[in-house]
Amino acid sequence: MIGVLSLIDGETIKLPTEKFYDLSKYRSSGKVCEITNLAILTEYRKNLKLYHLLVYNVVGKGLELNCAWFSILVSPKHVKFFERFYGFKALGDLIDNNGDVICGMIGHKDNYRMI
Numbered sequence: 001m002i003g004v005l006s007l008i009d010g011e012t013i014k015l016p017t018e019k020f021y022d023l024s025k026y027r028s029s030g031k032v033c034e035i036t037n038l039a040i041l042t043e044y045r046k047n048l049k050l051y052h053l054l055v056y057n058v059v060g061k062g063l064e065l066n067c068a069w070f071s072i073l074v075s076p077k078h079v080k081f082f083e084r085f086y087g088f089k090a091l092g093d094l095i096d097n098n099g100d101v102i103c104g105m106i107g108h109k110d111n112y113r114m115i
Helices: 048-064 076-086
Strands: 003-009 031-040 067-074 095-097 100-108
Touching: 003 048, 031 048, 048 067, 067 076, 076 100
Parallel strands: 031 067
Antiparallel strands: 003 031, 067 100, 095 100
């Protein structure tokens, strides 16, 4: 195994991002799913093709589930990456989550250029 990634179908449950950010305006315009548990072995993290493959595989499943929006919680150092490659936007201010600073981000299904 070189990495893991999960998708939470937010149709009937509250998503982890909603602990910190209000997603009601996104929920009113389509189903929101959350990309979570992103972990890749250190030696593969700089392999963008592999990284994109993992993310797009999960996004593809989200599209099968009719997800219109994808939320994610990331470290501030990954914000620009998700903006550039996946068209995500920050949901608001950085959050201190028990000493870990995180940023909630949201992306629309139409922003995925590689699918």
